[in-house]
Amino acid sequence: VRIAVLGTGNVGATLGRRWSACGHDVCFGSRDAGQPRLQPLLKQTGCRACDWPAAVEQADAVLLSVPWKSVFPVLQQIAGVVRNKVLIDCTNPLNASFTGLEMGFTTSAAEQIAERVPDARVVKAFNMVSAATMADPQYGAAPATLFYCGDDAESKAVVHGLAEGIGFSPVDCGPLSHARLLEPLAMLYIHLAFHGWGSHCAFQVVKRSGSFLPTETEDDDC
Amino acid sequence: VRIAVLGTGNVGATLGRRWSACGHDVCFGSRDAGQPRLQPLLKQTGCRACDWPAAVEQADAVLLSVPWKSVFPVLQQIAGVVRNKVLIDCTNPLNASFTGLEMGFTTSAAEQIAERVPDARVVKAFNMVSAATMADPQYGAAPATLFYCGDDAESKAVVHGLAEGIGFSPVDCGPLSHARLLEPLAMLYIHLAFHGWGSHCAFQVVKRSGSFLPTETEDDDC
Numbered sequence: 001v002r003i004a005v006l007g008t009g010n011v012g013a014t015l016g017r018r019w020s021a022c023g024h025d026v027c028f029g030s031r032d033a034g035q036p037r038l039q040p041l042l043k044q045t046g047c048r049a050c051d052w053p054a055a056v057e058q059a060d061a062v063l064l065s066v067p068w069k070s071v072f073p074v075l076q077q078i079a080g081v082v083r084n085k086v087l088i089d090c091t092n093p094l095n096a097s098f099t100g101l102e103m104g105f106t107t108s109a110a111e112q113i114a115e116r117v118p119d120a121r122v123v124k125a126f127n128m129v130s131a132a133t134m135a136d137p138q139y140g141a142a143p144a145t146l147f148y149c150g151d152d153a154e155s156k157a158v159v160h161g162l163a164e165g166i167g168f169s170p171v172d173c174g175p176l177s178h179a180r181l182l183e184p185l186a187m188l189y190i191h192l193a194f195h196g197w198g199s200h201c202a203f204q205v206v207k208r209s210g211s212f213l214p215t216e217t218e219d220d221d222c
Numbered sequence: 223v224r225i226a227v228l229g230t231g232n233v234g235a236t237l238g239r240r241w242s243a244c245g246h247d248v249c250f251g252s253r254d255a256g257q258p259r260l261q262p263l264l265k266q267t268g269c270r271a272c273d274w275p276a277a278v279e280q281a282d283a284v285l286l287s288v289p290w291k292s293v294f295p296v297l298q299q300i301a302g303v304v305r306n307k308v309l310i311d312c313t314n315p316l317n318a319s320f321t322g323l324e325m326g327f328t329t330s331a332a333e334q335i336a337e338r339v340p341d342a343r344v345v346k347a348f349n350m351v352s353a354a355t356m357a358d359p360q361y362g363a364a365p366a367t368l369f370y371c372g373d374d375a376e377s378k379a380v381v382h383g384l385a386e387g388i389g390f391s392p393v394d395c396g397p398l399s400h401a402r403l404l405e406p407l408a409m410l411y412i413h414l415a416f417h418g419w420g421s422h423c424a425f426q427v428v429k430r431s432g433s434f435l436p437t438e439t440e441d442d443d444c
Contacts, residue, residue, distance in 0.1 A: 101327070103327070104326060104327035104402070104406075105323070105325070105326035105327035105328070106327070132432065136432075139428040139429075139430050140428065140430070141363075142428075144428065147410075171414070172417075173410060173413060173414070174413050174417065178410070178413065180326070180406065181406040181407070181409050181410040181413070182410070184326075184402065184403040184406040184407070185403070185406070185407060185410065187403050188369075188395060188400070188403040188404070188407065191395060191396050191400065191403070192393070192395070192427065195394075195396065197427070197429060198429075200429060200430045200431065200432040201427055201428065201429040201430075202427070202428055203425055203426070203427060203428075204425070204426045204427075204428050205414065205419070205423055205424070205425060205426075206361040206362065206364075206366065206423065206424055206425075206426055207361075207419060207420070207422060207423040208361050208362070208422050208423075209422065210354065210358075210422040
C-alpha cells in the first residue's frame with residue numbers, strides 16, 4: 001500500500017516506520033519536508049518526505065496523525081487531492097489539558113473530518129493505542145485489539161490489513177458514527193495511562209465459547 | 223456486605239446469586255416480592271425478596287439493575303432510604319432498539335442518577351460486562367476487566383472488593399463523570415455482542431513492562 005503519513009510525532013513516526021519495514025511505500029507528509037529534524041527519521045526508515053498535498057497525491061491511504069488543533073488546517077491543504085483515498089483518522093479531539101474530549105455523543109472528530117473532506121473514505125482507527133503499543137502490539141500471548149469503524153467496507157478492509165500486518169488484532173466496530181464510542185475509549189485509555197498504567201497498556205477484546213441461558217422467569221423489571 | 227439487588231433480570235439474578243454464594247447477605251428488591259416467578263431464584267439462592275425500599279433499608283450496598291426506563295421510578299421509591307449507601311449503577315441509558323445511548327458527553331446515566339439521589343454514594347460499575355461474564359469472569363488465563371468510577375474512595379473500594387470477590391479484575395477509572403466514558407464502552411460491547419461476538423466476550427486491560435522513548439526530534443506538528 002502507498003501510505004502518506006501526515007504528522008511525524010510518536011504516532012506517525014512509529015506507524016510509518018513499521019509499515020515501511022513491512023514493505024509498504026511510506027511517504028511522510030510534513031509542513032516543511034526539508035527541515036533538519038526530520039532527517040534522522042528519514043535516514044532510519046529510508047522513506048521520503050513531501051509537503052502534505054504531495055504526500056497525499058501519491059498515496060492510496062493517508063494516516064492523519066497530527067494533533068487535534070492542526071487537523072482542520074491540514075485537511076484544508078489536502079482537500080483537493082484526497083478524493084476516494086482511505087483516510088485513517090487516529091486523532092482524538094482532546095482538550096488542552098488532555099483531561100477530556102472537546103466533542104462527543106452527537107458527533108465525533110471522525111465525523112467532523114468526514115464532513116470537511118466528504119470525498120475521502122474515512123476510517124477511525126489507531127486512536128486508542130499508544131505509540132509504545134504501535135511499536136509492539138504484543139501483550140503476553142495475545143496482541144492488543146485495534147478497534148476501527150467506518151462506512152466503507154473496502155477501506156475498512158485496507159485498515160484491517162494494515163493493522164494486522166504490524167501485529168494487531170483488528171476488530172470492526174461498525175459505522176463511522178461509532179467513533180462516538182471509540183473516542184471516549186481513547187479518553188479512557190489516556191486517563192489510565194496518566195494514572196499508573198503507563199503507555200505499555202492496551203485493551204483486548206476476549207472471547208470464549210460457552211452457553212449461558214437466561215432463565216425465562218427472570219424479568220429485569222420485576 | 224449486606225446487598226440489595228434491585229431488579230431480578232439476568233444481571234441482578236446473576237450478581238445476586240454469585241454474591242450470595244460468596245457469603246454476602248443478599249436481598250432481592252422487587253416490585254412484587256411475593257410473585258410466583260421469583261420463587262425459583264429465591265429457592266436456588268436461599269435469598270429473600272422485599273419491596274424496593276425495604277431491601278434498600280437493610281443494605282450497605284445497593285445494585286441498581288433495572289432497565290433504564292425503570293430507573294427513575296425506582297429511585298423515587300428508594301430516595302428516602304438510600305442515604306450514605308453505596309449505590310452501584312450498572313445501567314446503560316439505551317434507546318428502545320439498543321442501538322445507541324440516550325445521553326452522553328455532557329452527562330451520563332450515572333450522573334443523572336446521582337443528581338436524583340444526592341445523598342447516595344454512586345459508583346458506576348458492571349455496566350459493560352454481560353450476564354454470561356458475570357456468571358464466570360474468567361477468559362483463558364485472565365479475568366475480564368471490571369471498569370468502575372465514582373467520586374467516593376470508600377464506596378469504590380467496596381465495589382472493587384465485590385468485583386474481585388467474584389473473579390473480576392477491577393480497574394478504577396476515576397471520577398463519576400467518567401461514566402461518560404464507561405457508558406459508551408458498554409454500547410461498544412453491545413454492538414460487538416450483537417454483531418458476531420456474542421455474550422461470551424469481554425474487555426481486558428493488559429499491561430506489560432517496557433520502555434519506549436519518544437525521539438526528541440519528533441514533533442506531531444512538523
